[in-house]
Amino acid sequence: MVTKASKQNATxxxxxxxxxxxxxxxxxxxxxxxxxxxNQEPEYPRNRTLFVLNIPPYVTVDCLNNAFTNLCGNVQSVTLSNTKGFKTAYIVFKKESSLDKAMELSKDFVITLKNEKNICLTGVKKWCKEYNDTLYDEQLMKKDIEEYIDLYDKRVQDRIAQEKAADESNNGWVTVTGKKKRGQFAPSRKESTIGKVQQKEEQRKKKKQLLNFYTFQIRESKKQNLAELRKKFELDKKRLQELKQKRTFKPF
Known part of the structure; x- marks a missing residue:
């Protein structure tokens, strides 16, 4: 059943x-x-985006870009749907006047994709181009890596310089950190993290002090028990001698 809304959308x-x-x-x-x-998407701005339906499968992004650039003006981006068969596209122009030119195209106008100015690849040539586009240029990759490393080294040097300046401005006090363990390029600790570390260190020291106190107490108690045993041994020895003297044999 064809509704009134669908008719309006079709027209x-x-x-x-x-x-x-x-x-x-x-x-x-x-x-x-x-x-x-x-709810207009930011990548498809109002007054500059053309929505196209029923695009044949052989049409590529470059084909649409070249065709509408020649007809209407510079194209900013072309987005094709990933569906099989006929596709849809969003064509974003750089200027609003280009969209006006596209809307004024005659219904009998014919767009020819492949001509002397534009090349539209199909078949094996198209697949080869799509595969080659997925490959990254070795020289360009090397350049990107070198730029990233230079930027990283500069950040590290700036961080070291900031830490050095902070240490020098700390009234002669030097903040000792675990750089050997954490590494030269490790990020600086937050104040909350430093507070937790200091709190754990204080607890560890208190626990160590208590353990030392208990060890001393145990050692003293052992000495006292040993002295009492020795004293008791001497008393028992003395009593044994007295008993021996009392049990002396007297026949007459």
Whole structure:
């Protein structure tokens, strides 16, 4: 059932034709309109975005970019859907006047993708180009790596200089940190982290002091017990001698 809303949506689209080259007997009709919705996406700005339907599978981003650039003006970006078969696209122009030119295209106008100015690859050539585009240029990669390393080294040097300046301005006091363990390039600790470390260190010292106190107490108690045992041994020895003397044999 065709509703009134669907009819209005269908009539809001304009049409034009597209073909692969001048020798192509088949043409496909494109449906397009200005992309304007209530929740407009930032990547598809209002008054500069064209929404296109029924794009043939052989059409690429470069083909659309070149075609609409030649017809209407500079294109900022082209986004094709990843669906199989016929696709949809969002074409974002750099200027609003380019969108106005696109909306004024005649319904009988035919876009030819492949001509003397533009090359539209298909088949094996298209697959080879898509594969080669996935490969990263070795020289460009080397340049990016060198720039990243230089930037990283500069950040490290700035951090070391800041720490050195902070130590010198600390009234002669030197803050000792575990750089040997944490490394030269480790990030500086936060105040909350330093407080927790100091608190744990104080608790460890108190526990050590208590353990030392208990050890001393145990040692003293052992000495006292040993002295008492020795004293008791002497008393028992003395009593034993007295008993021996009392048990002396007297026959008469």
């Amino acid at each position: 809001s689209f304009k049409t034009l034709w597209i073909r692969f080259d001048t020798d192509s007997s088949d043409k496909h009709q494109l449906f397009f309109k200005e992309h304007s919705v209530r």
